[in-house]
Amino acid sequence: MSTQSVPARAAWVGAAGQLPLPWLARPVAQALAHRGHALLVHGPQGVGQFEVALVLAQSWLCEARTGPDQHACGQCEACRLVQAGTHPDLLILVPQALREVLGLSALGVDDNEAAAGGTSKKPSAGGREIRVADVRQAIDWGHQTSSRSQGKVLVLYPAQNLNRVAANALLKTLEEPTGSLRLVLSTFDVQALLPTLTSRCQRLAMSVPERQLAQAWLREQGLNEPEILLAGAGGRPQEVLAMVRDGLDGRLWPALPAAVRRGRADMLMGLPIPRVVDVLQKVCVDLMSRSQGAQAQFFPSEALPEGASPLGLAAWWRQLQRTARHEDHPWNADLLIESLVLQGRQCWLAPDKAKPHVC
Numbered sequence: 537m538s539t540q541s542v543p544a545r546a547a548w549v550g551a552a553g554q555l556p557l558p559w560l561a562r563p564v565a566q567a568l569a570h571r572g573h574a575l576l577v578h579g580p581q582g583v584g585q586f587e588v589a590l591v592l593a594q595s596w597l598c599e600a601r602t603g604p605d606q607h608a609c610g611q612c613e614a615c616r617l618v619q620a621g622t623h624p625d626l627l628i629l630v631p632q633a634l635r636e637v638l639g640l641s642a643l644g645v646d647d648n649e650a651a652a653g654g655t656s657k658k659p660s661a662g663g664r665e666i667r668v669a670d671v672r673q674a675i676d677w678g679h680q681t682s683s684r685s686q687g688k689v690l691v692l693y694p695a696q697n698l699n700r701v702a703a704n705a706l707l708k709t710l711e712e713p714t715g716s717l718r719l720v721l722s723t724f725d726v727q728a729l730l731p732t733l734t735s736r737c738q739r740l741a742m743s744v745p746e747r748q749l750a751q752a753w754l755r756e757q758g759l760n761e762p763e764i765l766l767a768g769a770g771g772r773p774q775e776v777l778a779m780v781r782d783g784l785d786g787r788l789w790p791a792l793p794a795a796v797r798r799g800r801a802d803m804l805m806g807l808p809i810p811r812v813v814d815v816l817q818k819v820c821v822d823l824m825s826r827s828q829g830a831q832a833q834f835f836p837s838e839a840l841p842e843g844a845s846p847l848g849l850a851a852w853w854r855q856l857q858r859t860a861r862h863e864d865h866p867w868n869a870d871l872l873i874e875s876l877v878l879q880g881r882q883c884w885l886a887p888d889k890a891k892p893h894v895c
């Protein structure tokens with residue numbers, strides 16, 4: 537299920553010393569307990585691993601911490617430079633396509649990149665990769681003397697977007713750190729990383745936050761009844777915001793399985809194709825779970841129509857997976873969405889003879 541639930545923007549420890557997300561206290565404390573020069577923060581997409589990487593970087597650079605296990609103060613000159621995006625010893629490498637989404641341009645990361653030798657403004661590979669040229673320039677930057685007192689920090693996110701050549705270029709630095717450089721890699725697809733890369737980092741695994749903390753935070757973000765979409769997002773609060781940004785509505789969410797049962801695609805029209813595939817995969821997974829006597833995960837169980845054929849669900853699942861693999865192709869979106877929903881409808885129409893709907 538590949539959707540783009542990146543954080544809305546980069547966020548730091550604030551001036552009052554508050555963490556950017558309320559459930560980060562434990563993972564940040566765990567991150568600070570690591571004493572190595574390279575940490576890999578990983579976990580499901582949408583639980584705040586990028587924020588943990590940023591808070592860790594800020595904490596390493598903070599000049600007024602009361603101890604090595606304390607996070608950044610949020611008030612000292614170094615913290616203010618980090619918050620403003622102008623700290624000379626912090627470099628954040630993200631793919632070009634993410635820079636604006638994360639608000640990093642506004643935070644002055646381009647200035648840091650200029651300090652790193654000036655990376656190209658041209659997008660490449662769809663702008664989704666962290667390129668080898670950028671990694672090499674970051675390593676050169678890491679060799680330079682730090683401007684302030686706390687060494688230098690390089691953050692890479694999402695680390696699975698390092699292409700193979702870029703990852704190989706990073707290996708030597710991970711094995712033999714240069715001077716005062718420390719690295720934080722953050723990823724939501726740790727399986728996609730080279731084993732040679734993960735083995736050179738200390739690792740911090742994040743999981744979904746406590747439900748009550750996540751719900752309270754989502755209410756602060758303006759969601760009235762976040763419980764339903766939080767379940768629909770598998771407990772990942774940032775993913776809930778991404779679902780809302782894509783056009784999903786918590787009040788309509790429970791009606792989606794019945795809409796598929798009736799072959800009605802209108803609720804999904806206008807959503808990005810990866811999001812449509814993600815939603816339909818969740819409907820399919822929940823129906824398969826229920827047919828095997830297991831609990832539904834994403835939808836209230838009463839929202840799932842009875843009588844779907846397991847064979848039909850298996851065929852629908854394969855169709856959805858094929859679509860997910862080709863989701864960058866220039867589909868006719870409306871026709872594709874209708875086709876995927878009609879394939880889902882087959883699960884109820886011809887239980888023993890369900891065949892993939894050809895689109």
Ligand SMILES: [Zn+2]
Pocket residue numbers: 598599600601608609610611612613614615
């Ligand atoms: Zn500080």
